[in-house]
Amino acid sequence: IIQSMNSAGGRCHDNARCESMWARMKEELFYSRGDKSEKYTMRELKTMIWRYYMSYWVNRRICTANGGLPPAARRKLYYDHIFLVA
Incomplete structure (x- = not known):
């Protein structure tokens, strides 16, 4: 990369x-x-990148725009609030 x-x-x-x-x-x-010399196939690289992105950047990353919550946690709060109002 x-x-x-x-x-x-x-x-x-x-x-x-x-x-x-x-x-x-x-x-x-x-x-x-x-x-460091290990070679990965394109499929392995795509899988590793996707898993990293989904596990860290969506579920664990602290986002100051979301009040310090990860995007997935903020989204869950949003949908929980919608269901309580409806």
Whole structure:
């Protein structure tokens, strides 16, 4: 996995959040493992990335815009509130 280059205008802050996410994911999925020379198939990579995204970025990541809750927890509160009102 290779990080993308800066935006067309040369402003690195335009895509800083995306680059930060890719850097963290690569560190946790690949660089922190013992065997650095292991080759993965495309299917394995897609599965690893999907599982990482769904487990961390949706269920555990603290989001300040959601009052410090992960997106999945905030969504559950929203739907629970809808059912209580209805």
